[in-house]
Amino acid sequence: MTSQPGQGHIVLVLIAADAMAAIIGRRVGKMEIYQNKTLEGLLAFIVTTYTLTKALTYLYGGRDTGLRMFIVAVGCGMAELFSGNADNVATLLAYWVIQNRTSDIFE
Numbered sequence: 001m002t003s004q005p006g007q008g009h010i011v012l013v014l015i016a017a018d019a020m021a022a023i024i025g026r027r028v029g030k031m032e033i034y035q036n037k038t039l040e041g042l043l044a045f046i047v048t049t050y051t052l053t054k055a056l057t058y059l060y061g062g063r064d065t066g067l068r069m070f071i072v073a074v075g076c077g078m079a080e081l082f083s084g085n086a087d088n089v090a091t092l093l094a095y096w097v098i099q100n101r102t103s104d105i106f107e
Contacts, residue, residue, distance in 0.1 A: 013052040014076065014091050021045035021080065034081055042077050049073040068105075072098045 025041020033039050050073035057064045075098045076091045083090035 009056050010053075010095055011092070013049060013056065014088070014095065016052060017045045017048040017076070018080065018088065018091070020048040035084065037081055042081055045080050046073045046077040049076050068102050071102060 021037075021041040021044045024044035025038040029038030029040040031039040033042065050069055053069050053072065054064075054066065057069070072095060076094045079090040079094035080087050
């Protein structure tokens with residue numbers, strides 16, 4: 001058993017977060033913040049990313065701080081918000097960069 005979720009799991013987390021952001025943003029989103037994206041959709045993305053990453057890390061027996069996962073979730077949310085049509089690539093890249101850059105700080 002590895003201590004962290006694999007790359008494939010991260011893709012699934014970001015797909016689920018993107019879907020939740022779209023559903024929540026379209027159905028209940030009222031506060032448009034950038035290019036037809038809503039605050040409610042952004043918050044749904046961040047909460048979904050954080051929750052699923054935390055759950056997968058726990059299932060794989062990993063130890064990671066909630067703060068680090070929150071930073072990753074917010075960073076991916078910002079990439080999702082500001083990257084336009086390249087949001088799927090940008091969120092994966094943001095996840096990878098933030099995970100690697102914060103590993104020395106939080107471990």
